[in-house]
Amino acid sequence: MIIYGVALLAFCYVVGQLVGEYLGLLIGVDANVGGVGFAMLLLVVLHDWLHKKGRLDLPTEDGIYFWNQMYIPIIVAMAAIQNVKLAVSSGLVVLLAGSVPVVVCLAVLPLLSRLSKPTSKRPYGNSE
Amino acid sequence: MEILNKFLDKNGLIFAFLVVGVIVYGSGLISKKLTNHKIPGSAIAIIIGLLLAYLGGLYSGGQKGLADVPLFSGFGLMGGAMFRDFAVVSTALGASLLVMRSTGWIGALSLLLGTLLSFLGGVGVALLWGYTDAVSLTTLGAGACTYIVGPVTGAAIGASSEVIALSIAAGVVKTIVVTIGTPFIAKYIGLNNPHTAMIFGGLMGTTSGVTAGLAATDPKLVPYGALTATFYTGLGCLMCPSVLYLLMRMAF
Numbered sequence: 001m002i003i004y005g006v007a008l009l010a011f012c013y014v015v016g017q018l019v020g021e022y023l024g025l026l027i028g029v030d031a032n033v034g035g036v037g038f039a040m041l042l043l044v045v046l047h048d049w050l051h052k053k054g055r056l057d058l059p060t061e062d063g064i065y066f067w068n069q070m071y072i073p074i075i076v077a078m079a080a081i082q083n084v085k086l087a088v089s090s091g092l093v094v095l096l097a098g099s100v101p102v103v104v105c106l107a108v109l110p111l112l113s114r115l116s117k118p119t120s121k122r123p124y125g126n127s128e
Numbered sequence: 129m130e131i132l133n134k135f136l137d138k139n140g141l142i143f144a145f146l147v148v149g150v151i152v153y154g155s156g157l158i159s160k161k162l163t164n165h166k167i168p169g170s171a172i173a174i175i176i177g178l179l180l181a182y183l184g185g186l187y188s189g190g191q192k193g194l195a196d197v198p199l200f201s202g203f204g205l206m207g208g209a210m211f212r213d214f215a216v217v218s219t220a221l222g223a224s225l226l227v228m229r230s231t232g233w234i235g236a237l238s239l240l241l242g243t244l245l246s247f248l249g250g251v252g253v254a255l256l257w258g259y260t261d262a263v264s265l266t267t268l269g270a271g272a273c274t275y276i277v278g279p280v281t282g283a284a285i286g287a288s289s290e291v292i293a294l295s296i297a298a299g300v301v302k303t304i305v306v307t308i309g310t311p312f313i314a315k316y317i318g319l320n321n322p323h324t325a326m327i328f329g330g331l332m333g334t335t336s337g338v339t340a341g342l343a344a345t346d347p348k349l350v351p352y353g354a355l356t357a358t359f360y361t362g363l364g365c366l367m368c369p370s371v372l373y374l375l376m377r378m379a380f
Contacts, residue, residue: 013217024362030280033362036213036335037355040220044228047221067218072170072347073148074215075340077207079177079307080194082336083300085185090297093257097294098301101249101272102309105242105331109317112241112331113324116234 005063008050012043133198140202148206151176171311171344178304216339216354223351224322231326235356238330243364246273246333247372250298262376264291269376270368271295272302274334277364284369303337310341319345322352329353333360 020035027033047064050056087098136143155173159165163172181193190196195204205211250272251265259265267287271278271294278295281287287295310319310328318324329338329352338357342349 009214009218013214016217017213020362024365027366029362029365030284031276031361031365033366034359036216036358039213039217040223040351040355040358041228043217043220044223044225048225061221064218064221067215068221070211071215071219071350072173072343073145073152074206074211075343076148076151076170076173076177077144077203078212078336079174079207079340080180080184080200080203081192081207082178082181082303083185083191084178084182084193084304086191086297087300087304088182090294090301093253094294094297095301096256097250097253097268097272097298099305100253101246102302102305102332104245104249106313106317108241108245109319109324109328109331112234112238112327113318116231116237116323116327 002059002063002066005060005065006067007063008046008060009043009064009067012039012046015039016042136199137201140200141205142202144200144202144206147200147203168311168344170347174307174340174344178307212336212339216335216350216358219347219351219354221351222348223355227322227352228326228355231323231352235326235330238327239333239356239359239363242331242333242360243273243367244372245331246302247364247368250295251376259291260380262373262380263287265380266368266373266376267291267295268298269372270364271298273299273364273368274361275299275303276361277368280365281368281373285373299334302332303334306332306334306337307340307344310338311344314345319349322349325349325352326356329356330360333357333364335361 016039017032017035019038020032023033024031152169152173155176156169158172159167159169184194184197184200188196192204194200247269250269254265254268259268263285264287266285267278267282268291270281275296278299279292282292282295314320319328325342332338335354335357338353339350342353
């Protein structure tokens with residue numbers, strides 16, 4: 001049943017986000033600390049476990065894949081509700097404060113990536 | 129007209145599905161006919177979204193882009209944090225636990241480095257603009273992390289509302305720069321594998337920007353970038369008002 005997949009996804013979402021909320025409270029941060037990240041890890045582990053036990057049928061997985069496929073449309077909607085007017089109309093200081101860090105971080109990305117290159121064979125080929 | 133308005137008010141989310149579907153379809157056509165698939169359809173769709181957000185903001189004077197136009201209020205729900213996070217979590221299904229684990233330590237390092245570098249970049253720009261007090265400098269530096277870290281930090285250390293507003297705007301600019309820029313620079317920085325995507329997410333941090341930028345680059349990379357990026361806001365909110373603020377107070 002497709003709802004099983006959606007419910008499994010919802011379970012991971014709820015547990016992960018709650019962990020993030022409580023973690024934030026625990027360390028005194030007024031924000032959700034990595035809730036989505038915890039939810040993703042939980043889904044990966046649970047999916048793997050259920051798959052091994054043979055408890056996942058196609059419709060169940062489709063319940064998750066549906067949201068997987070809805071991802072880009074949702075991102076398009078998200079782009080459409082950003083405060084772009086504020087970004088465009090704000091002064092040069094804001095434009096620089098928002099873009100300089102991006103450039104700086106991009107500059108160190110290849111360095112970090114090379115530094116950490118795993119020695120073992122990787123599942124994804126990285127042609128250079 | 130009144131019936132139509134009432135109808136759309138009640139069925140906003142469904143209408144948003146329809147409009148986004150049309151945008152994505154149109155973007156696919158533009159990608160194929162005008163750019164010969166050189167620019168991915170999703171990148172075009174996201175840029176159209178940003179353009180609509182700008183027009184919506186101009187029209188309504190509000191802060192939520194297109195969602196402030198009554199006709200398109202459903203965009204607020206469809207593009208809001210709940211659906212976005214739900215869909216982001218679902219992308220984890222295609223991710224390899226093995227890769228995630230092998231990138232673990234460097235992911236953590238990139239998070240730390242990303243927060244520090246963004247903060248310092250923001251502080252540097254603020255200094256150039258003549259801000260010299262530790263509170264304003266810290267708040268603007270925090271805004272350069274993400275538009276959530278900025279106001280959280282500013283409120284915690286008592287920044288003026290003007291500076292807090294600037295820090296939010298800086299964060300929004302960062303999100304947009306990452307969203308639009310990622311597909312275009314991906315080739316040059318080797319952003320074509322999960323390993324680099326995780327580092328990218330940790331360095332950039334803006335969840336909206338990273339997930340949208342990666343979606344436009346290669347949807348397979350989204351779960352990896354999203355995983356590290358979602359820890360960034362928490363780390364920023366933790367470090368900016370505490371350690372980094374103390375350091376700034378010692379320096380200024």
